[in-house]
Amino acid sequence: MLVVDSKACTGCKLCEKNCPFSAMIVVEGTAKALENCTLCGACMNVCSEHAIQIERAQASPEELARYSGVFIWAECEEHGDRLVPKKVVLELLHEGRRLAEQLGEQVKVLVLTDGRPVDLDPLFAHGADGVIRYENKLLDRYSTDAYTTVVSGIIAAKKPSVFLLGATPDGRDLAPRVAARLKLGLTADCTMLEINEDRQLVQTRPAFGGNIMASILTPFSRPQMATVRPNVFQVGDAAPGRTGEVEDFEVTLNKGAVRTRLLEVEAVVEEAVESIENARVIVAAGQGCQALENLSLIRELAEELGGSMAGSRPIVEAGWIPHTIQVGQSGTTVSPDLYIAVGISGAVQHVVGMSGSRTIVAINNDPEAPIFKVADIGIVGDAMEILPVLIREIREAKAAA
Numbered sequence: 001m002l003v004v005d006s007k008a009c010t011g012c013k014l015c016e017k018n019c020p021f022s023a024m025i026v027v028e029g030t031a032k033a034l035e036n037c038t039l040c041g042a043c044m045n046v047c048s049e050h051a052i053q054i055e056r057a058q059a060s061p062e063e064l065a066r067y068s069g070v071f072i073w074a075e076c077e078e079h080g081d082r083l084v085p086k087k088v089v090l091e092l093l094h095e096g097r098r099l100a101e102q103l104g105e106q107v108k109v110l111v112l113t114d115g116r117p118v119d120l121d122p123l124f125a126h127g128a129d130g131v132i133r134y135e136n137k138l139l140d141r142y143s144t145d146a147y148t149t150v151v152s153g154i155i156a157a158k159k160p161s162v163f164l165l166g167a168t169p170d171g172r173d174l175a176p177r178v179a180a181r182l183k184l185g186l187t188a189d190c191t192m193l194e195i196n197e198d199r200q201l202v203q204t205r206p207a208f209g210g211n212i213m214a215s216i217l218t219p220f221s222r223p224q225m226a227t228v229r230p231n232v233f234q235v236g237d238a239a240p241g242r243t244g245e246v247e248d249f250e251v252t253l254n255k256g257a258v259r260t261r262l263l264e265v266e267a268v269v270e271e272a273v274e275s276i277e278n279a280r281v282i283v284a285a286g287q288g289c290q291a292l293e294n295l296s297l298i299r300e301l302a303e304e305l306g307g308s309m310a311g312s313r314p315i316v317e318a319g320w321i322p323h324t325i326q327v328g329q330s331g332t333t334v335s336p337d338l339y340i341a342v343g344i345s346g347a348v349q350h351v352v353g354m355s356g357s358r359t360i361v362a363i364n365n366d367p368e369a370p371i372f373k374v375a376d377i378g379i380v381g382d383a384m385e386i387l388p389v390l391i392r393e394i395r396e397a398k399a400a401a
């Protein structure tokens with residue numbers, strides 16, 4: 001229920017102008033919600049007098065059952081003059097499709113654009129039944145206010161049972177804002193999603209420093225919201241030619257709802273480091289590499305294999321490599337074809353970020369190191385002796401080929 005404090009309300013009409021659904025009016029100097037109010041919270045957000053409150057009672061099982069559909073936010077990246085869904089969206093679609101089939105519901109994707117064309121074919125090919133599209137010039141770059149207003153509006157109006165977002169920098173910004181605006185729960189960085197016998201989404205993620213896996217339920221509100229890091233799920237097989245409906249959604253988004261302006265983009269000047277998120281080969285260094293100068297061998301091996309260098313958290317903390325290439329729970333999750341762990345013990349917080357790799361090779365001088373439990377190939381010995389031999393062998397094999 002939307003409650004207006006008539007004493008605090010000044011009748012300024014900011015809520016009226018910024019309601020995405022034209023559901024607020026000011027009558028005799030006081031704001032009033034109309035019947036088509038979705039409780040999306042946009043008015044509450046713009047009210048500088050804090051005169052609007054939304055009270056949400058705990059939903060009954062009957063109310064919860066009215067929510068239907070697995071929705072996914074299609075975060076896009078620029079490809080020339082087009083927008084293309086990020087890989088994590090396709091990963092979420094594969095997982096979302098599986099959940100939707102268990103629920104007997106549809107998978108829909110939220111596509112926001114400033115007017116540039118968006119490649120919708122991959123969304124349908126990877127499992128979307130429908131696309132809900134919204135276009136507005138104010139969406140030319142990600143902004144918390146604009147995206148929260150539009151996404152909250154769509155979610156409040158469409159009432160999905162599940163809403164998934166990629167745990168990218170923008171996804172991590174957007175998800176909690178939408179959850180707070182709609183007073184929903186949110187589980188961040190899930191590593192597993194399942195539907196239980198009560199048709200609830202079981203959201204599993206590491207907790208207490210990765211020492212336990214917590215299974216989280218959202219029994220009293222809908223949608224059940226979760227973020228998942230890139231590379232946690234696999235991209236499924238595409239079904240080219242598969243199509244679905246595209247619905248153009250109508251909501252009002254005014255400049256007044258967007259409180260921040262991007263004035264300038266300034267590039268950070270630092271040593272160019274390749275992103276590890278989509279690397280096919282990764283050679284990762286751990287504390288067992290012992291000294292900064294030994295990382296040249298890691299870099300050399302990565303280069304020979306056409307891959308990228310990465311590392312564990314202690315060597316980031318030592319300042320040997322930037323955090324952008326840290327693998328693990330508080331770094332990046334990767335799933336390359338080949339992951340070579342050099343002098344890495346295999347702590348759970350590291351393993352959670354690389355166990356999806358297709359082939360794992362571990363080099364460690366301790367035969368009992370936990371990394372060998374997840375490795376496909378284990379080499380026991382001093383990494384600084386093994387790496388030069390490995391590099392030489394690879395060079396010779398390449399020359400012979």
Ligand SMILES: Cc1cc2nc3c(=O)[nH]c(=O)nc-3n(C[C@H](O)[C@H](O)[C@H](O)COP(=O)(O)OP(=O)(O)OC[C@H]3O[C@@H](n4cnc5c(N)ncnc54)[C@H](O)[C@@H]3O)c2cc1C
Pocket residue numbers: 209210285286287288289311312313314315326327328329330331332342343344345346347348349350353363364365366369381382383384
């Ligand atoms: C909340 C939280 C989040 C965390 N997030 C992350 C994260 O995102 N990523 C991450 O990596 N860690 C993370 N950690 C830290 C994690 O718990 C471990 O401390 C860390 O992964 C250990 O790094 P390491 O394997 O490089 O070092 P160590 O555990 O010190 O292991 C070094 C290994 O090198 C081997 N070794 C030593 N010398 C040689 C040699 N000459 N040749 C071959 N092998 C050798 C040793 O046998 C040992 O197994 C997190 C911890 C917490 C509490």
